[in-house]
Amino acid sequence: EVQLVESGGGLVQPGGSLRLSCAASGFIFSDHYMDWVRQAPGKGLEWVGLTKHKTASYSTEYAASVKGRFTISRDGSNNLLYLQMNSLKTEDTAVYYCGNWRAGRPYWGQGTLVTVSS
Amino acid sequence: DIQMTQSPSTLSASVGDRVTITCRASQSINTWLAWYQQKPGKAPKVLIYKASTLESGVPSRFSGSGSGTEFTLTISSLQPDDFATYYCQQYNSFSYTFGQGTKLEIK
Numbered sequence: 001e002v003q004l005v006e007s008g009g010g011l012v013q014p015g016g017s018l019r020l021s022c023a024a025s026g027f028i029f030s031d032h033y034m035d036w037v038r039q040a041p042g043k044g045l046e047w048v049g050l051t052k053h054k055t056a057s058y059s060t061e062y063a064a065s066v067k068g069r070f071t072i073s074r075d076g077s078n079n080l081l082y083l084q085m086n087s088l089k090t091e092d093t094a095v096y097y098c099g100n101w102r103a104g105r106p107y108w109g110q111g112t113l114v115t116v117s118s
Numbered sequence: 119d120i121q122m123t124q125s126p127s128t129l130s131a132s133v134g135d136r137v138t139i140t141c142r143a144s145q146s147i148n149t150w151l152a153w154y155q156q157k158p159g160k161a162p163k164v165l166i167y168k169a170s171t172l173e174s175g176v177p178s179r180f181s182g183s184g185s186g187t188e189f190t191l192t193i194s195s196l197q198p199d200d201f202a203t204y205y206c207q208q209y210n211s212f213s214y215t216f217g218q219g220t221k222l223e224i225k
Contacts, residue, residue, distance in 0.1 A: 035214065044205065044216060044217075044218050044219045045154075045162065045205055045207070045216040045219075046216065047207075047213050047214040047215060047216065050212070050214070061212040061213070062213075063213045064119075064213075097161060097162075101209070104150070104167055104168045104171075104209075105164070105167045105168075105171075105173070106152055106164055106167060106207075106209075107164070108161050108162060108164070109161065110161050111161050
């Protein structure tokens with residue numbers, strides 16, 4: 001069974017940094033795309049970015065709204081996905097979900113809340 | 119980026135009704151489309167992927183169709199548990215964009 005468990009959310013000041021983690025289990029971590037999606041309070045879903053599988057050298061793609069500020073990486077030894085968020089803005093306040101794509105089917109975690117406020 | 123236009127934004131319906139939600143892509147996405155259901159305070163739940171494949175455990179009253187640029191999610195007979203917000207998402211090309219959502223309300 002695929003399981004994705006996010007952690008690391010919390011309160012951070014504007015301009016600050018935060019790193020989210022996603023613990024993955026139930027599948028071969030290196031074989032699949034992994035992504036992050038977020039949802040601001042009362043708003044819709046926004047795709048944040050993705051890291052491809054090992055065959056594609058774990059290359060990354062980002063939404064324009066976070067490119068240059070956010071970085072997605074993996075720890076393959078521990079099946080962990082990361083989202084390093086720098087230069088945070090109040091509009092980055094959201095629940096962040098970790099996702100996995102297997103054979104064209106998405107899987108999601110339960111999310112972790114990030115609040116950017118002074 | 120591919121734009122996803124979902125309609126309607128709000129839909130009022132009654133238990134037992136048949137309802138359809140539409141999602142249009144700004145360019146062809148083949149059948150790389152997923153539908154999600156979300157209830158307040160919960161993570162989105164996958165209903166349909168690859169445009170028409172029903173996720174395991176999802177009731178058969180849900181169905182998806184379409185290819186290219188136009189897609190539909192149909193609920194054949196609304197049940198009380200179905201009142202929620204629904205989103206489409208394309209995953210043909212980056213960014214994996216979402217529709218703006220459809221809130222399904224009780225009439």
